[in-house]
Amino acid sequence: MTIGTPARNPVLWGVEQAEAAMHRVHAAWHEPVPAAQAASGLRINRIGAADLRAALAAGFADFRADPTHYVFLCILYPAIGLVLGRMASGLNVVPLVFPLVAGFALLGPFAAIGLYELSRRREAGEEIAWWQAFTVVRRPGFPEAVKLGLALTALFLFWLVAAEALYLALFGWTVPASASAFLHMVLFTRAGWVLIVAGHVVGLGFAVLALGLGVVSFPLMIDRGVRVERAVRCSIGAVRANPGPMALWGLIVAVALILGSVPFLLGLAVVVPVLGHATWHLYRRVISFY
Numbered sequence: 001m002t003i004g005t006p007a008r009n010p011v012l013w014g015v016e017q018a019e020a021a022m023h024r025v026h027a028a029w030h031e032p033v034p035a036a037q038a039a040s041g042l043r044i045n046r047i048g049a050a051d052l053r054a055a056l057a058a059g060f061a062d063f064r065a066d067p068t069h070y071v072f073l074c075i076l077y078p079a080i081g082l083v084l085g086r087m088a089s090g091l092n093v094v095p096l097v098f099p100l101v102a103g104f105a106l107l108g109p110f111a112a113i114g115l116y117e118l119s120r121r122r123e124a125g126e127e128i129a130w131w132q133a134f135t136v137v138r139r140p141g142f143p144e145a146v147k148l149g150l151a152l153t154a155l156f157l158f159w160l161v162a163a164e165a166l167y168l169a170l171f172g173w174t175v176p177a178s179a180s181a182f183l184h185m186v187l188f189t190r191a192g193w194v195l196i197v198a199g200h201v202v203g204l205g206f207a208v209l210a211l212g213l214g215v216v217s218f219p220l221m222i223d224r225g226v227r228v229e230r231a232v233r234c235s236i237g238a239v240r241a242n243p244g245p246m247a248l249w250g251l252i253v254a255v256a257l258i259l260g261s262v263p264f265l266l267g268l269a270v271v272v273p274v275l276g277h278a279t280w281h282l283y284r285r286v287i288s289f290y
Helices: 010-029 049-065 067-074 076-090 094-102 104-111 113-123 130-138 142-171 179-187 190-214 217-224 228-241 243-260 268-286
Strands: 042-044 287-289
Touching: 042 228, 049 067, 049 113, 049 243, 049 268, 094 104, 094 142, 094 179, 094 190, 104 142, 104 190, 104 217, 104 243, 104 268, 113 130, 113 142, 113 217, 113 268, 130 142, 142 190, 142 217, 142 228, 179 190, 190 217, 190 228, 190 243, 217 228, 217 268, 228 243, 243 268, 268 287
Parallel strands: none
Antiparallel strands: 042 287
């Protein structure tokens, strides 16, 4: 603010910004719908660790292009996480807090579809702004992406059921009085260590399944408008063609989400969009057309 300029009322300023954003979203909504592009000439490429580094660098560059554009989107992730944690505590289901947080990784590929659209627009030299993430609903492949998103949501729910069943098998109906009591049960009892090991093994199975289903399928549907069946086959094929790099990618995502969850999930406001943009660039390296 320059000297001599009267201070703006922050409430009025926020209302003006919200109105301007709504006008932009409305205008973008009425843009012509792009035609679906043929993906008949599709090739799955072999990649290496260098491609993963390049995808992450490109994703970070997309985020840095104007990170203020993503604040509205990114704030949702830590907010949702905190609300879920609070609900779990209030409902006396503390043992499900960690599975809820870990389950974000299963839904991540679907939750990031707006970020894929921003990366696609930037790659094409088009204007980007946070509100244009919502124009993804106008892409030909959006309905197909929703179908796969519902499948990942079901996978997330199955993961929660499996996590609760494992807890009940080891601890019965014993409910810890607090989060600290639960940590003591997990870290200082034999059953707790079994829960840690078995939980990670079961969680790894769900994570591998989610990786196979969604690592390139969502960007492919948004980019080319292909049907969900073909997108999933391509995604599984990409994992089979690149088992080592894809395993490393899954590890990178898992570690980044863990680091982003500390403290209080606030780091996810940076980690999630960077990973979302990077996933688009990974897709561009794995899938090529001719």
